[in-house]
Amino acid sequence: MNRDDLFRGLEPPPPPPGLREAALRAGRAAMAAAPARDTWTALFTSRSLRVAWLTAVLVLTAANLFVPPGRAEGPGPIRRLDPEVAAIGRLPGRGGPDLPGIRENGLEGDRL
Amino acid sequence: MNRSRLYVLGACGVVVVLATLLAVRLLGREERDAPAKPVVPLARYDEPAPPAKVPPPVAAAGLKIPCWGCPVEGKSWPTTFRTDLDILAPLGDGAGNAALWLKDFSKAEGSRSEEAEKAAKRRVEGPPEIGKVLPPDDPLLLEAEPWADQAVMRFYPEILPLEGFATPIPNLLLSLTFAKSWVARGLANPDSPTALDDCRRAIRWGRLLRQDDVTVIQDLIGLACIRIGAQGLYDLASRRGDMPLMLASAIVVGEHGPQRLRTMELIRIRGDAVVISGEDRAGDGRLDVLVDRARNAPDRRFRGEAVLQLAIVRQEGTRAQRQRAEETLAEIAAAKDPILSALARWARTATLTKAELAQQAGTM
Incomplete structure (x- = not known):
């Protein structure tokens, strides 16, 4: 018996014609193309996002420059003395010019 | 790490930092601009000053120069x-409380605060050593005169409340202006029979202002009024050749400076600001001084100032300092003096804001 006759019909089907050339062609094309971008790269290179970021930075920087910080002196319970009255409260010595405690706004100082 | 991811995260970080800084600034402004405690206007006092007599000065026997x-x-x-x-200006015997009238001119709560502002604008230049004064026939100045003849001027605690650092004070600029204006009027007419009376009125006004002995600034203004009046008496006496009056007024004027210096000593510690915080371990010595003043200072206003400072220690001191401050405040809260007791009760419960603490730290 011919051995080839035994396995006739069991051979795998041949590939479609032209498949090899197509595969090689696709491979060559993929090698020549740029790699696909990841999300971070897409974000980093997005023009619209860059413009938005720059705008946000400029706005926030300007706001920080033009908005004065909150001061320690609040309206609170401590008001400021009339300068004329404050001049009397200005005692000799170190450690600050004004009396502690209660204060109110005032006018020019005076000799007392 | 993917370099693009690093750049993107860095850019986001910049935005977050800037936004955080802006938020801090805006929150700080909100705290500053937050509405203060609503001011309750004081009921206007329309009664006239009760009639009063002012006795003549007593004889200046045995004058001594205090050391x-x-x-x-x-x-x-x-x-x-x-x-x-x-010996210069005895108090009148009027039965009224001059504080009832003067409180109406308080800047925040006074029903006549606008009149006080207008009066301040009506001032004219007086003698160089006195400064701005009201015209001699100013209606408000004339209205104040009978109140200077009363025996009492007490604001606390019935007329103005005791609220720690927020304790309201009367219009001290107006008070000072009255005294200056009377003296200026006397000096402008040195030969007038009322010239000496005007200077004595200023001294009485100062004595009345010092009666409360609650706030240091009110006491200092009263002291200033007395000095101005005594100086005026000295100038008039010098012109008239009245040696006894010159001597007496000179001695009184001479006591003005030492009292200011003593005031400075008693509201500061070794000339420095009293700053006791959790980090200030060296503040234990200063705390000793504060506690001693709160308990033993000879004048109530200095005890009160020490009590207010103990409120800061109670909040900001080390654990041991806070405990000591609390014990001292508890002791003073049980004192018989209603004013000190009220201040100590405030100090035991007060929570001071950062703005208040910062202001106190730089003000002694």
Whole structure:
């Protein structure tokens, strides 16, 4: 018996014609193309996002420059003395010019 | 790490930092601009000043020059005149409380605060050593005169509340202006029979302002009024050749400076600001001084100032300092003096804001 006759019909089907050339062609094309971008790269290179970021930075920087910080002196319970009255409260010595405690706004100082 | 991811995260970080800084600034402004405690206007007092008589000055017998600088003798004195001011200007006997009238001109709560502002604008230049004064026939100045003849001027605690650092004070600029204006009027007409009376009125006004002995600034303004009046008496007496009056007024004027210096000593510690915080371990010595003042200072206003400072220690001191402050405040809260007791009760419960703490730290 011919051995080839035994396995006739069991051979795998041949590939479609032209498949090899197509595969090689696709491979060559993929090698020549740029790699696909990841999300971070897409974000980093997005023009619209860059413009938005720059705008946000400029706005926030300007706001920080033009908005004065909150001061320690609040309206609170401590008001400021009339300068004329404050001049009397200005005692000799170190450690600050004004009396502690209660204060109110005032006018020019005076000799007392 | 993917370089693009690093750049993107860095850019986001910049935005977050800037936004955080802006938020901090805006929150700080909100705290500053937050509405203060609503001001309750004081009911206007429309009654006229009760009639009063002002006795003549007593004879200046046995005048002495007090030695404020003497280490033993002077150190224990209350910070008030050692010379009897009745030799210059005895108080009147009016039955009213001048504080009822003066409170209406308080800047925040007074029903006549606008009149006080207008009066301040009506001032004219007086003698160089006095400054701006009201015209001699100013209606508000004339209205104040009978109130200077009363025997009492007490604001606390019935008329103005005791609220720690927020304790309201009367219109001290107006008070000072009255005294200056009377003296200026007297000096403008030195030969007038009322010239001496005008200067004495200023001294009485100062004595009345010092009666409360609650806030240091009110006491200092009263002291200033007395000095101005005494200086005026000296100038008039000098012109008239009245040696006894010159001597008495000169001694009184001479006591003005030592009292200011003593005031400075008693509201500061070794000339420095009293700053006791959790980090200030060296503040234990200063705390000793504060506690001693709160308990033993000869004048109530200095005890009160020490109590207010203990409120800061109670909040900001080390654990041991806070405990000590709390114990001292508890002791003073049980004191018989209703004013000190009220201040100590406030101090035991007060929570001071950062703005208040910062202001106090830089103000002694």
